[in-house]
Amino acid sequence: MPTHPMREVGRRIAATRQARRMKQADLARAAFVSLATIKAIERGARLPSDDTLDSIAAALNVDPSRLATGSTHTETRIHAALTAISAVIAGYDLPGDPPRQPLEELTQAVGVLVDWRLGAQYARTAKHAPDLLADTLAALHHTVGRDRLRAARLVAATARAADAVAYKCGQRDLSARLVDLIRWAAPRTGDPLVEATAAYVRTETFFAARAHAQGLQALEQAIDASPRPTGPDTAAARGALHMRAAVIAGRAGAPDAATTHLAEARRLGDAVREDVYDGTAFGPDSVRAHEVSVAVSLGRDHLRRALDVAAEWTPPSTLPAERQSGFWIELSRAQLWAGRPDDAFESLKTARLVAPQHTREHPWARETAATLRRLKRADAESLTRFAEWIGAV
Structure with missing residues (x-):
């Protein structure tokens, strides 16, 4: 029952x-x-x-979704917030009223929002994103000099947090508009690393459209335009682009390109400590997680690599929750292909424990859960409850 x-x-x-x-x-x-x-x-x-x-x-x-995952407490409220976000960005380029908070307070608030995004706390992120988007945009329009550069950075970071919710909830049109906002704000920061981040996030639009070859081309252009890796921040910015390029190359069916980009990401990842650089987690652990992602993206013929990585490494708890959850979801897919349904179900349950809302909204998690339920190879009652929770039945 x-x-x-x-x-x-x-x-x-x-x-x-x-x-x-x-x-x-x-x-x-x-x-x-x-x-x-x-x-x-x-x-x-x-x-x-x-x-x-x-x-x-x-x-x-x-996040509230860790405590209650019903529509009253998560989906309904998140979608209401996404409607408010859409309204805020409709006139992003039009000056309005001055911001309600000073720049220092906005900086602190956006920092908290970024932490929630990295922790896959979508309900919290969605609740606060509309007001923060409005205020950071107002700050951009009502400041000059260095303050305007700072405000542009805050707009990009806030839009990225809002986009994480929109993209994970399947609101692809809103996600694309938020990506455009990030790309609009990035050059106004005067920081090429923010522009590299914008290119990283833009890849979502190529994933959504299944335009993988074009996405790979755009990322390779962004890599060429990114600053030389002379320090941790620049190495992480370029390494993250290579990491992303490896995954989309796998989706494009380009194993040689995937291998080349992954090798470069690994080289740059080994040169820095695992950390969050300008809103993107990068370092040796992030690259290891992406090795599984690349193997799964390349298809069943490469699943051995995904299983080998998982046999010798699992994501540490210090890695952002969304990245941990993504690893377990992609590993579950590889385990299912390898004829290990019980292991696949355990991986899905681990993903849910780490980041429930991210797992629930992930199409691969839903697809794997539906397949496992059809196979009826795991515990019937708990698997059925999981499939109902994730919307696979």
């Missing part, structure tokens, strides 16, 4: 609280709700309102 929604939410909140070594009273204080409310929710006697869920999630430092 499926778990009742109230009991399921309460169980997740309690488990997350305990993992944080918090008492119920600690959570109540941090979330600004009564202790009686926390107790009632955790024992399944009541379902939290949207505002209460947001407060509890913030106190536990997780």
Whole structure:
């Protein structure tokens, strides 16, 4: 029997609280709700309102989707926020009212938004992105000199966070508009590394259109235009482009190009420490995760490479959640092809544990779950519940 929604939410909140070594009273204080409310929710006697869920999630430092994955608490609210984002960017090039926050406060707020994006916290990102987009655009139009360069950088970073939600939720038209906004803002930063980041993100439009050969061409042009790798930031910018080019070369059916770009990404990745550079995770671990992605992109004939990587390495918890989840989703696909359905299901469950909303919206995760359910080779009840959760049935 499926778990009742109230009991399921309460169980997740309690488990997350305990993992944080918090008492119920600690959570109540941090979330600004009564202790009686926390107790009632955790024992399944009541379902939290949207505002209460947001407060509890913030106190536990997780996305609300980690606690409740029903449409009331995630999909409906995210899509409402995406509508607001669309309205904000409709007149992105038109000066409006001055920003409601000073540039220093905006910088801090955008930094938090970027952290949420990297953590695949889409509900939080979507909730705050519309106002931050409006304010960063206003700052760009109402500042001059160095402040204007800073504001342009904030616009690009905020648009990228909003795009992560739009793209993962299948809103391809809105995603393409946000990518255009990033590309509009990038040259206004006066920083070629932001332009390299814009080229990295633009690849989404080629993935969405299945225009892989054109995407590879665009990335190779961006690599040629990127600054020489003379330090960690420039090495990471170019390395990330090579990493992305390797994946899209695999989708384009160009194994030689994929191998060449992956080798260059590996060389540059080994020269820097794993970190987030201008909003993009890059380093040895990111490149290892992409080795699996490239192998899966090249198809079944290359799945041995994906399995070999996974046999000797798994993503560390310090890697951004979205990247960890992507690794497990792509590994699951390779394991399914290799005739290892039980392992494939375990990988999908790991992906969900790390980044539930990212997993739920990922088309490969949904496709793999549907195939596993048809095969009926894993535990029937838990697999059916997973397939229903991800929308594969």
